[in-house]
Amino acid sequence: MKKEEFLQSITKEIKHKEAKEAVYQELDTHIKNLEQESIQRGVSQEEAETRAIKQMGSSAELSRRFQKLYRMKIDWILVSLLVAALVLGMLTIKLGSSVSIETKLIIALIGLALTAVCAFQNYRKWKEWGWAAFFAPTLLLIIFNLHILPERIQPNVQGTTVVNLSYFSLDLNFLLIFYLVGWGYILQHRSCNFFIIAVLFILTIFLYGSLTSIPNVMMYIIMITSMFIFSARKHAKKIALLFLPTLFMIIAVMLFISGSSYHLSRLSIVLHPEKDPAGAGYVPAHLARLFHQAEWLPQANPSEGYRVGGIDTEFVYAGLTYAYGWGISIFIMLVLSALLVKMILLIKQIRDPFGKMLVSGSIGVYGFQLFYNLGMSFNLLPIMGVWLPFISYGLGPTFANAVFIGIVLSIYKTKDIPIKELA
Numbered sequence: 001m002k003k004e005e006f007l008q009s010i011t012k013e014i015k016h017k018e019a020k021e022a023v024y025q026e027l028d029t030h031i032k033n034l035e036q037e038s039i040q041r042g043v044s045q046e047e048a049e050t051r052a053i054k055q056m057g058s059s060a061e062l063s064r065r066f067q068k069l070y071r072m073k074i075d076w077i078l079v080s081l082l083v084a085a086l087v088l089g090m091l092t093i094k095l096g097s098s099v100s101i102e103t104k105l106i107i108a109l110i111g112l113a114l115t116a117v118c119a120f121q122n123y124r125k126w127k128e129w130g131w132a133a134f135f136a137p138t139l140l141l142i143i144f145n146l147h148i149l150p151e152r153i154q155p156n157v158q159g160t161t162v163v164n165l166s167y168f169s170l171d172l173n174f175l176l177i178f179y180l181v182g183w184g185y186i187l188q189h190r191s192c193n194f195f196i197i198a199v200l201f202i203l204t205i206f207l208y209g210s211l212t213s214i215p216n217v218m219m220y221i222i223m224i225t226s227m228f229i230f231s232a233r234k235h236a237k238k239i240a241l242l243f244l245p246t247l248f249m250i251i252a253v254m255l256f257i258s259g260s261s262y263h264l265s266r267l268s269i270v271l272h273p274e275k276d277p278a279g280a281g282y283v284p285a286h287l288a289r290l291f292h293q294a295e296w297l298p299q300a301n302p303s304e305g306y307r308v309g310g311i312d313t314e315f316v317y318a319g320l321t322y323a324y325g326w327g328i329s330i331f332i333m334l335v336l337s338a339l340l341v342k343m344i345l346l347i348k349q350i351r352d353p354f355g356k357m358l359v360s361g362s363i364g365v366y367g368f369q370l371f372y373n374l375g376m377s378f379n380l381l382p383i384m385g386v387w388l389p390f391i392s393y394g395l396g397p398t399f400a401n402a403v404f405i406g407i408v409l410s411i412y413k414t415k416d417i418p419i420k421e422l423a
Helices: 003-011 017-040 045-056 059-069 076-095 101-119 123-145 172-188 194-209 214-229 236-258 261-271 282-293 316-324 326-347 353-377 395-413
Strands: 153-155 161-164 169-171
Touching: 003 017, 003 045, 003 059, 017 045, 076 101, 076 316, 076 326, 076 395, 101 395, 123 172, 123 194, 123 353, 123 395, 169 172, 172 194, 172 214, 172 353, 172 395, 194 214, 214 236, 214 353, 282 316, 316 326, 316 353, 326 353, 326 395, 353 395
Parallel strands: none
Antiparallel strands: 153 161, 161 169
């Protein structure tokens, strides 16, 4: 058997292109080394190649070994937790939502489909679109800020902007999906120094912050900071730990100076829960009553008075706790927390810097939503419209989080495949 035939017989069943190339080069180098040893002993080139191939062993056995090593992997635990979270989200139907169970089911199925589509993509090819993934959403933000498409954008009471499409609306947070890929490319690209990164970061915060709420800006900052920590840049962790608190302090000062009545009133209620019980303090007080009146098991005939605006979206945890009891409530938190912990544990298994940054950014976005929504529910953080991942009703949040989970699954799928460094 000739060397080329031998190598092709081993690599032909390996599905992933990069893995196939890596195995081919590794075996080819090994065969050449064995050939050189034989030639130095006075053996002819042809005989040396034959001996080298024989020393390599059975091509069928080597093929099976490499197929097992580089096969695509699916994290079924993460998939199961995602399905469980989407199923638990169906419980919001009992909270008096005008949305039918069929609609909720369709949203959940589309979310799963989006996760599957992203999971079966080769995320490494996204690096080729790195700059486009960054500048496309930035251009949209510029257009929205200049009111070039006024019929497509609509501000809401919570200070964020909604993009109106033909049949549904999306929060601007869907742009974070593109920024995740764009920032992953920028932070890994060696030609982008700290000055360029800082300029792009400040520019996008200004554009994004002028159209959305303070918590959404914080989520964007946490996403990028999480990615920066795992960017393998020198002193990245120290810079992030120093920079993040400073930036949040600047945001707090700007918020105070701007005098935004909406944000300041909600911050005031966190500091003084008893203040303005008929106004801004009504919802926090009502949520506190729901938690206090909740039982361990579902209530057979819950009072109609527990329903308030947003009970199936931003206040969904309090509503589910009251209607279904602390048992279901704690189980929901365990599932959502397990999703977060599972993604955090995956970071150590990923060797590709680009993939590691995408996972860390996804964790930052998901974790922020989870903890901020809980903080709102227990009046530890101002109420500013942050949804509970996969539980709160909403097309945009469900689809965006499904995509983030799909990205994590895509990276896990090829975590053992050899990587190519980005120039």
